Amino acid sequence: MKTCLHTLATLVLTLATMLCAVPTHAEDGYDLWLRYHLLAPEQAKLYRDHATEIIIGSATPTQIVTRDELQRGLHGLLGNTLPLSDTVTHDGAIIVGTSASSPLIAKLQLDTQSIGNEGYVIRSVVLDGHTATAIVGRSDIGALYGAFHFLRLLQTGQPIDHLDLHESPRITLRVLDHWDYLNGQVERGYAGTSIWDWWKLPDWRAPRYTDYARANASIGINGTVLNDVVSGATILTPVYLEKVAALADVFRPYGIRVYLSVRFSAPIEIGGLKTADPLDPQVQAWWRAKADEIYKLIPDFGGFLVKADSEGQPGPKDYHRTHADGANMFADVLAPHGGVVMWRTFVYSQASADDRAKQAYEEFKPLDGQFHANVLLQTKNGPIDFQPREPFHPLFGAMPKTPLMMEFEITKEYLGFATHLVYLGPLYEEVLSSDTMVRGKGSTVAKVIDGSLEGHTLSGMAGDANIGTDRNWCGSDFNQANWYVFGRLAWNPTLSSRTIAEEWVRMTFTNNEAFVKPVVDMMMGSREAAVDYMTPLGLLHLMGPGHHYGPAPWDASESEADWRPVYYHRADHLGIGFDRTSNGSNAVAQYAPPIAAQFNDVKQTPERFLLYFHHVPWDYRMRSGQTLWYELVAHYTRGVDDVKQMQETWRHLDGYIDEERYQQVAAFLAIQEKEAQWWRDACIAYFQSISGLPLPPGYAPPQRSLKYYESLSFPYVPGFSSW
């Protein structure tokens, strides 16, 4: 018997060795937050009692992917494969689906009235004498969202024994905008090229498309605009629509609709017409036929995104029509099919001498009420262009009769490209929680865009994606958090960015508290650090011309005045800042009166927006008692110090996670420190050359001369479209 035992023990070891020996790939970030690695034994053991079998109602495509995701996730997290079952035979079943497709679920008689078409209930129940967890939607998609939520509970170490969760999205359209060209370039993309392999579509449907859909569905994203807003019309030709349809087929089970950016002048370019005038019957007929053609291939096609009359793009103004004329033409051809138009308000005219910050408001506000019901106005979070910090866009709250859709930038065009660790959650949260005051206190931007303030049923949030062919999707592991937080806030714009960061860290790295806490703190401080080392105190648009890389506050090389940093900071020997008060451009007047009054008064204006609204003398006394010049230098310096502190934090976390991701983050933080120092030094050197003031005591002078910083040039900057 002893021999037998010995043999068995040997067998155990051999088996263990052999199984361990299967080489697993190095961690490379491909799994994103859907990283279903085995939980700690005690945690897994707890969960196993509540995950013994899966009961799923029917075999629709969405239910199949729901089942697959649960099996995959639970197999990874708990280490066992859950059997599928039709009936509850013992404790711990997971029952997923809808009342309509599952008699078992119908029997539960759960109240799903309030959760809407995409919501879900997760509830610990007793069924046929056995405990079970019910994940129930009014639609298959709701149940899929619920399944991802259930997995997230396990991934983040939450209890699952007494669940009673009701969730539904606050915003109707939760959309990623891809700035992808058909040749594979991604404008302002820093994570490789486009993940759409147009050349091999529709014949080859890369598995990555499915993983993209899984990741999006897991955070509730339900739409994707496949191509850049400045693309040509080729995407609308039959050959390309077939490719689009293939992607739509892949995404459909995950509840993701496909949208396209369309070129206003397409009827001329590929339609053979002489005009694209939105009031021309031939033009309207061309678009109607095109819409019909698209919906024949893609019955659940989402609609069009349009950038018109902006930065050189064609638009209705070419024909002396309004934005409403243009948007409504598209709206009318899409309405019979249930599609929408997302019309961008990012317009400004270089012909106008007026403050660029004011132009979108002036253009669109008078049109409130003129847009058809399926038009959303997609508006960037701030009035300039996705800068590290801007006040909220004055259009939010100013067009009560029109659904305004938020556009956030997820890709870090102005925030250090791929390498800088900048978690955008606090930026998004700052904007969403801003109070427009248009209906009194509490009229937050979140309430404007979720439709609740004015009672719109159509609402939307778009994120300009940071996704590319890089193995880790986003160019760095921490950039994944920006995709994640965008999706979570689109689902519920009142969530806290810290809570979301913590979820993400646990799912992406580890539940080890010794790692989670410092990393969440580091993430939460990272955006303010970037503001400090790039554009503190309300400064913005100080970056290099065209490619937007690095500091160039001196730059006046751009053809257009309002593309030049000097247009924005207006520094002279007396002071710095853009006067947008009633003495200046009066941009403040575009806000609701209480906000306008606040921003109009230099003393009431929050210092984080100081130089955005005011031109202030260098010796202006800040709340700290120090001069503006002192605070400017101090902020720039603090930004660099913060990055050094992030490195220090990271150094202490070696060993908590896999070596591969640890090392890449460490290398990127080193790049960030170098570039933060460069930003600080170049900006201080430049502003000092204007102010003529000595550096405050204790602050190190720039490492190199202003001349040196001005001399740097950067060929082949990624993400810049002039390849």
Added chain:
Amino acid sequence: MKTCLHTLATLVLTLATMLCAVPTHAEDGYDLWLRYHLLAPEQAKLYRDHATEIIIGSATPTQIVTRDELQRGLHGLLGNTLPLSDTVTHDGAIIVGTSASSPLIAKLQLDTQSIGNEGYVIRSVVLDGHTATAIVGRSDIGALYGAFHFLRLLQTGQPIDHLDLHESPRITLRVLDHWDYLNGQVERGYAGTSIWDWWKLPDWRAPRYTDYARANASIGINGTVLNDVVSGATILTPVYLEKVAALADVFRPYGIRVYLSVRFSAPIEIGGLKTADPLDPQVQAWWRAKADEIYKLIPDFGGFLVKADSEGQPGPKDYHRTHADGANMFADVLAPHGGVVMWRTFVYSQASADDRAKQAYEEFKPLDGQFHANVLLQTKNGPIDFQPREPFHPLFGAMPKTPLMMEFEITKEYLGFATHLVYLGPLYEEVLSSDTMVRGKGSTVAKVIDGSLEGHTLSGMAGDANIGTDRNWCGSDFNQANWYVFGRLAWNPTLSSRTIAEEWVRMTFTNNEAFVKPVVDMMMGSREAAVDYMTPLGLLHLMGPGHHYGPAPWDASESEADWRPVYYHRADHLGIGFDRTSNGSNAVAQYAPPIAAQFNDVKQTPERFLLYFHHVPWDYRMRSGQTLWYELVAHYTRGVDDVKQMQETWRHLDGYIDEERYQQVAAFLAIQEKEAQWWRDACIAYFQSISGLPLPPGYAPPQRSLKYYESLSFPYVPGFSSW
């Protein structure tokens, strides 16, 4: 006791389940042929007796990577981690290194005189009373190559108990040429963008660079040209040389030297000179200083690759100097550092009315003897441009005093891009085994380029890489075989392409004979299939203009005559083909007399080259007894049938390998069939419109009209540099 046993059994199962549960990534081709998966149990058991511990002499960077590779490989293949040891304590040690660094190896007194600096001996020995395997080089690199060979023996299921192998490379420089631009584009690349992330270099050294080096070292490649031959001069600026140096650091332990393509006019573009005249002392001084600067950063820098006076590139002729003048200028500045110049012979002049096939020979042959000792003339395998089939280049054998370096194209510019399954081994082998007859029978191209025919010690083979950021490196799994076979033939140009294919299949997929045999057969037939459906019987250059995608035998749109298909096939109502006999362009005269006589005679010319050398009437009687027209149609049809057969073969192999790679190959074969049919139909439709002949009985007419094929257009073709 029973309970105890039961508990133990449960433990086994639990352990097994848990270990199995760690989700391994899906197979995605990233591992290439270095796929160290667990061998079949009986095979692994046999090998384990000969792999009990690793003894390695010293801790040089190369010995460290050698040790790591052996541990990684043996851990994967055999399932156990081999301990490191200093002394032989029991049977089965693997002893790796050089006599110089290891007293144990010195004690063996192996004869390593004949293996050269990069060769190795692998020998089963008895040492201190124990059996062992010695892997011995005269240099660390030799030992590394030996370690890869040893692993290959296990991967391919060879016996390892009585080894006595001596290997050394026949060719000095075994080099990959990357056609990568600094902006990330890869000219004629179909596998994503450049794997060099220039933007993040030198700070971020992606792990992929190391895997690239491992893959190359495993097949003996010892050099890499990082940038395209038509790049600008930016790569030579200090900022970029630092990035190049970082890559060189990564590659150095693997015996891989870095080379750069340089722009002839760099002294003007980045040097501020007014001329790039190779005889100008200032120009020479500029290049000397540049070479010194490079070697300071990269002491083992390999040298320069130059495309001069070719397709619009600047060169010595701009200054009325010869190619020798140009090449020697570079040679002289590199010689003190041990660097070489690889000077491309791919030149032709559109000003010349002469047959393009003749121009390189006419340009270079007279210069034989004028090149300095460290110049190689890099010559494409055929006289036109990497077509599916060409006769060998007449320069091979024609310049006895100059080392001629072979240039093969690995990327499938003319052979179906990423998706077509075309194994290039037979193409390479056909060229290398061609007999130039310049020194009598047996004067093969292989002997010309390995230097043995004329006694050159410097020799080289370059492959234009098919590598990009695609996860599987090469755009498809089977394209990896073309990288592999290039490396193996550069090591030994007399190897059989079938043997290499079999090695590759076993390493990449499985040792299961039921899979290996049909797949090797399929690979071996695939190149002839492509020739048949694209350009049979000596036709060539029938592809679409510029982007080189698809058939366009009708095309005459290119600006230059010799970029037009009609220039090459010369079809008219009487016949087809390019008369290169003494009655025509007399290109045949560039070959040695016996070969020239053979090609000059239509009856002696192999039919595979028929229309390359002869203009032949449509009713010309072929060896089969059928007319040329009949055979042309039959070949085109056979090509399509062969692809259908490949699909059939593959269908029977479902289940032998992982689902992921199986499905991608299946999808790509479907694309290949569609495109093979298109090639056949478009070419037959066109040639029929010229010959006016009816299709032979039994052959299906083209599926669409000639007009239809002519109407097709292809925006955004990958690999085409005009992005």
